[in-house]
Amino acid sequence: MAKVVLWGSLSRLADGRKEFDIDAPDIGRMLAALGSEAPKLKPILDKGVTVSIDGTLYRLDRFKTIDPDSEVFILPKMAGG
Amino acid sequence: MTHSHVTTTINGDTVDYLCDAEETLLDVLRDRLGMTGAKEGCGTGDCGACTVEMDGRIVCSCLVLGAEADGRSIRTIEGMAKGEELHPLQRHFLEGAALQCGICTPGILVAARALLEKNPNPSETEIRYWLAGNLCRCTGYDKIIRAVQNAAAEMRGESNAA
Amino acid sequence: MPLDHNPDKKDFKVVGHVKTRPDGVDKVTGRAKFGADMFAPGMLHAKILRSPHAHARIKSIDTSKAEALPGVKAVVTAADFPDNPDLLANEELVNIRYNVMARGKVLYDGHAVAAVAAVNPRVARQALKLIEVDYEVLPHVVDVELAMAPGAPILHEDLRTNGEGDEPTNVARTIEIGHGDIDAGFKEADFIVERTFTAGAAHQGYIEPHACLANVSGDGSGEIWCCTQGHFMVRDFCAQICGMEVSKLRVTASEIGGGFGGKTTIFIEPVALALSRKTGRPVKLVMTRDEVFRATGPTASSSTHIKMGCTKDGVITAAYAELHYQGGAFPGAPSDMGAMTAFACYQPKAVKALGWDVVTNRPKQAAYRAPGAPMAAFAVESVVSELAAKIGMDPIDFRLKNAATSGSRSSYGPTYSDIGLVETLEAAKAHPNYSIPLGPNQGRGVASGFWFNFGGQTAVSLNVNIDGSVALSVGTPDIGGSRASMCAMAAEELGIPYENVQTIIADTGSLGYNDVTDGSRVTFASGLATIEAARNAKKVLCARAAKIWGIPEDAVKWEDGCAIPAGPNAGEFPPLSIKELAAQAGETGGPIAGHYEISADGAGPSFATHIVDAEVDRETGRITILRYLIVQDAGKAVSPTYVEGQMQGGAVQGIGWALNEEYIYNDKGLLENPGFLDYRIPVASDLPMIDTQIVEVPNPGHPYGVRGVGETSIVPPLGAVANAVAAATGTRPQELPVSPPRLLKLMKDQPLAAE
Ligand code: FES
Ligand code: FES
Numbered sequence: 002m003a004k005v006v007l008w009g010s011l012s013r014l015a016d017g018r019k020e021f022d023i024d025a026p027d028i029g030r031m032l033a034a035l036g037s038e039a040p041k042l043k044p045i046l047d048k049g050v051t052v053s054i055d056g057t058l059y060r061l062d063r064f065k066t067i068d069p070d071s072e073v074f075i076l077p078k079m080a081g082g
Numbered sequence: 083m084t085h086s087h088v089t090t091t092i093n094g095d096t097v098d099y100l101c102d103a104e105e106t107l108l109d110v111l112r113d114r115l116g117m118t119g120a121k122e123g124c125g126t127g128d129c130g131a132c133t134v135e136m137d138g139r140i141v142c143s144c145l146v147l148g149a150e151a152d153g154r155s156i157r158t159i160e161g162m163a164k165g166e167e168l169h170p171l172q173r174h175f176l177e178g179a180a181l182q183c184g185i186c187t188p189g190i191l192v193a194a195r196a197l198l199e200k201n202p203n204p205s206e207t208e209i210r211y212w213l214a215g216n217l218c219r220c221t222g223y224d225k226i227i228r229a230v231q232n233a234a235a236e237m238r239g240e241s242n243a244a
Numbered sequence: 245m246p247l248d249h250n251p252d253k254k255d256f257k258v259v260g261h262v263k264t265r266p267d268g269v270d271k272v273t274g275r276a277k278f279g280a281d282m283f284a285p286g287m288l289h290a291k292i293l294r295s296p297h298a299h300a301r302i303k304s305i306d307t308s309k310a311e312a313l314p315g316v317k318a319v320v321t322a323a324d325f326p327d328n329p330d331l332l333a334n335e336e337l338v339n340i341r342y343n344v345m346a347r348g349k350v351l352y353d354g355h356a357v358a359a360v361a362a363v364n365p366r367v368a369r370q371a372l373k374l375i376e377v378d379y380e381v382l383p384h385v386v387d388v389e390l391a392m393a394p395g396a397p398i399l400h401e402d403l404r405t406n407g408e409g410d411e412p413t414n415v416a417r418t419i420e421i422g423h424g425d426i427d428a429g430f431k432e433a434d435f436i437v438e439r440t441f442t443a444g445a446a447h448q449g450y451i452e453p454h455a456c457l458a459n460v461s462g463d464g465s466g467e468i469w470c471c472t473q474g475h476f477m478v479r480d481f482c483a484q485i486c487g488m489e490v491s492k493l494r495v496t497a498s499e500i501g502g503g504f505g506g507k508t509t510i511f512i513e514p515v516a517l518a519l520s521r522k523t524g525r526p527v528k529l530v531m532t533r534d535e536v537f538r539a540t541g542p543t544a545s546s547s548t549h550i551k552m553g554c555t556k557d558g559v560i561t562a563a564y565a566e567l568h569y570q571g572g573a574f575p576g577a578p579s580d581m582g583a584m585t586a587f588a589c590y591q592p593k594a595v596k597a598l599g600w601d602v603v604t605n606r607p608k609q610a611a612y613r614a615p616g617a618p619m620a621a622f623a624v625e626s627v628v629s630e631l632a633a634k635i636g637m638d639p640i641d642f643r644l645k646n647a648a649t650s651g652s653r654s655s656y657g658p659t660y661s662d663i664g665l666v667e668t669l670e671a672a673k674a675h676p677n678y679s680i681p682l683g684p685n686q687g688r689g690v691a692s693g694f695w696f697n698f699g700g701q702t703a704v705s706l707n708v709n710i711d712g713s714v715a716l717s718v719g720t721p722d723i724g725g726s727r728a729s730m731c732a733m734a735a736e737e738l739g740i741p742y743e744n745v746q747t748i749i750a751d752t753g754s755l756g757y758n759d760v761t762d763g764s765r766v767t768f769a770s771g772l773a774t775i776e777a778a779r780n781a782k783k784v785l786c787a788r789a790a791k792i793w794g795i796p797e798d799a800v801k802w803e804d805g806c807a808i809p810a811g812p813n814a815g816e817f818p819p820l821s822i823k824e825l826a827a828q829a830g831e832t833g834g835p836i837a838g839h840y841e842i843s844a845d846g847a848g849p850s851f852a853t854h855i856v857d858a859e860v861d862r863e864t865g866r867i868t869i870l871r872y873l874i875v876q877d878a879g880k881a882v883s884p885t886y887v888e889g890q891m892q893g894g895a896v897q898g899i900g901w902a903l904n905e906e907y908i909y910n911d912k913g914l915l916e917n918p919g920f921l922d923y924r925i926p927v928a929s930d931l932p933m934i935d936t937q938i939v940e941v942p943n944p945g946h947p948y949g950v951r952g953v954g955e956t957s958i959v960p961p962l963g964a965v966a967n968a969v970a971a972a973t974g975t976r977p978q979e980l981p982v983s984p985p986r987l988l989k990l991m992k993d994q995p996l997a998a999e
Pocket of ligand 2: 180
């Protein structure tokens with residue numbers, strides 16, 4: 002069960018909840034699970050977010066594995082210059 | 083539109099062309115003669131990317147009319163290397179990473195050559211002021227100045243030009 | 245994807261020793277072809293008519309007189325970019341189309357309204373004057389605070405903050421980042437500093453204006469040649485906006501004369517495409533400098549409120565920021581990036597950062613090196629230095645005391661893996677520049693900076709030629725020497741000389757999709773893919789040797805450019821070089837190649853610390869940069885001189901932003917300085933040499949430890965320069981740029997209060 006933390010203002014769409022315990026093997030399934038637990042998040046998640054797993058940022062890879070004790074953060078979609 | 087007939091010398095060769103009254107030397111070089119080494123960064127004399135030499139003076143070719151080149155002698159970046167052999171400035175720019183994107187490079191090289199032909203041993207400040215009309219957005223100028231210094235040293239015959 | 249991570253590898257033969265670059269000779273001889281350097285037989289020239297108003301309704305456009313002018317071949321307006329279902333499903337693309345050609349309303353001075361293709365540029369320019377546009381001028385707003393105020397002129401009637409609510413607004417998005425109890429944090433503080441800072445909108449200022457050449461043939465297929473940071477992006481966006489099938493459009497990236505983020509989107513390409521489609525002839529479209537300033541992306545301008553507190557021993561207890569960013573006519577100002585990066589160098593127990601993304605009647609902001617970060621860092625680094633001064637602590641020691649470290653929690657949430665901020669601070673402190681005595685009216689400023697760095701979708705293809713040399717195709721435009729790095733990495737892996745590898749930027753028809761090239765991505769992501777492609781080619785090479793020797797594939801290994809038996813049991817065979825294997829490729833199974841496709845993540849953040857010494861002329865308000873030092877973590881510097889060059893270039897852009905560069909609007913909302921004369925970027929005589937020191941804390945996410953380096957270097961200079969000015973004058977600049985008039989006013993209003 003990985004702990005998934007939302008960025009500050011995102012929790013507004015999850016009725017104030019900041020953290021979720023989610024059992025999912027990879028990023029894609031974790032986002033799907035999160036979207037069904039807090040349906041108002043779904044449109045944002047579908048538009049694209051950045052996922053941090055143990056400090057490394059993933060913008061794309063839906064199949065990146067999540068270990069049960071991984072630290073997972075949902076962050077806004079990011080871009081560089 | 084009336085065209086003028088112009089005869090000029092470019093990098094030692096006699097060249098004839100026709101141009102409109104409002105065409106600049108830069109337009110002529112690029113669009114009529116296919117010499118795209120000189121670049122247009124602004125068209126208003128502010129960036130130096132279009133720098134060429136006319137009768138021994140560096141000019142912004144975007145501010146010179148094509149018709150004004152009649153009877154003059156023009157030197158551009160295309161004439162700087164002798165065949166395969168690069169000018170020491172060109173070599174030092176390459177070796178010293180004095181270019182990143184390279185869009186400013188032709189103008190800067192032409193301007194720097196004119197400087198070294200006048201003053202073989204310029205100080206850092208002299209180089210900086212001489213090149214103050216040539217904008218470079220990529221490098222922060224540091225490596226450009228060093229490359230000019232190193233090329234100057236080599237051209238003066240100083241062996242330890244690092 | 246199991247990558248052979250070996251960031252401790254130290255014995256590089258090629259990487260780290262690159263001297264020259266493959267495209268170098270063409271660039272010093274004038275042969276290199278940039279965006280505007282392409283010509284096609286029968287080519288037409290296009291020009292764009294732009295709005296003279298900041299905000300106006302387009303009541304009608306009459307193009308008939310222009311069309312009747314001899315030499316004019318076609319005119320296009322928004323009507324030539326009709327809706328299509330794919331486009332309408334993508335909100336971002338709908339906005340890009342609106343930015344490319346105004347529909348209904350013009351939203352800023354310089355917004356495109358129509359375009360003409362004619363036999364030469366002079367006729368095209370003349371035709372623009374004959375297009376009659378009837379405007380109803382509307383009230384406008386260009387300032388971020390005014391745009392947020394009640395009753396402000398509204399740009400988009402349908403815009404709602406975060407898509408919620410009933411009231412039209414100019415606030416597109418809000419964001420909050422943070423953790424910890426912020427009120428408790430401030431209660432613990434012995435000292436609190438609270439200030440508001442503004443930074444102007446700076447333009448990326450690439451010397452090469454946007455340019456393209458489009459050619460649509462009678463069968464509906466088309467080609468574009470253009471200067472861009474991402475030709476695959478150009479292809480996909482243009483195809484969707486022009487209603488073409490993606491496979492029918494091939495885009496070739498020219499050499500690119502600078503981008504820095506500003507060429508990560510499209511402006512003129514669909515226009516040239518539409519004109520070419522209408523005329524059946526190649527159409528060249530080159531922006532003037534005036535157009536570049538008025539219609540392409542500057543940065544957001546910002547107004548930032550910071551409150552930070554620390555104990556008397558120098559521990560930051562709380563950090564709070566409100567960031568108001570205006571990003572021009574469409575949503576997308578990077579206030580979210582500002583909020584995430586603002587405090588990323590430190591580890592305050594409690595942190596809260598709020599961001600607002602606001603639209604105004606200015607050109608849509610585009611990415612610029614570390615988008616969103618420099619203006620936030622300016623505010624934070626100013627306050628950090630002020631806190632250090634308040635408790636009488638050295639500014640580097642204060643930063644060291646609070647610095648983010650490997651394993652600490654970042655201000656944006658996640659825990660950092662291996663990072664190198666402390667190393668940059670220590671190296672900066674030990675550097676001789678930090679102890680040079682200063683004279684009167686001189687001041688020293690320190691600032692640190694952070695950028696995430698990203699990877700992205702990447703495909704590369706590597707072919708072994710008949711003579712054993714290697715042709716490498718990458719899909720990321722070279723924005724400053726990246727081809728050299730790619731050659732080096734391929735050569736390193738294959739164990740062959742650097743000179744034997746040639747790297748080209750392949751067109752969109754020749755390679756899989758590649759994301760746009762941002763400043764930090766290329767060496768990391770394309771490099772990663774290059775290494776893996778080379779490893780795949782090595783596998784093929786070893787397999788061929790195994791076949792030739794008649795031994796199993798796993799009994800062969802690759803060393804120093806040759807296949808050799810893996811161990812004593814494999815048998816006795818003389819090494820087979822890449823050249824020998826290449827020569828018989830045809831008879832041993834066909835061409836030898838390796839390719840690799842990846843969505844690269846894990847680029848690894850990069851930190852930097854800058855020290856600047858500045859002198860202030862109290863008469864004229866002029867600020868002279870006396871000395872400048874950059875210390876940055878590059879993970880592993882593949883081409884050290886180019887890494888230095890990237891760092892120096894970024895720092896000087898930051899210096900320009902701090903001292904001079906900004907968009908100036910008049911009361912009609914028109915840009916007053918759309919040229920290099922009045923928008924003054926640093927010139928050679930403004931600057932000293934820029935000292936650099938590369939720190940290498942390997943990135944665990946890359947086989948060689950490489951981190952992105954292109955972006956971080958623009959983050960610290962704004963704060964560093966402001967801190968130096970504060971130290972020199974005793975008054976703290978809160979508005980950037982601190983141009984001479986601003987500095988004079990500042991010194992007059994708050995004379996000499998020692999900090
Ligand atoms: S193009 Fe001539 S000075 Fe800029
Ligand atoms: S190298 Fe890009 S502008 Fe000078």
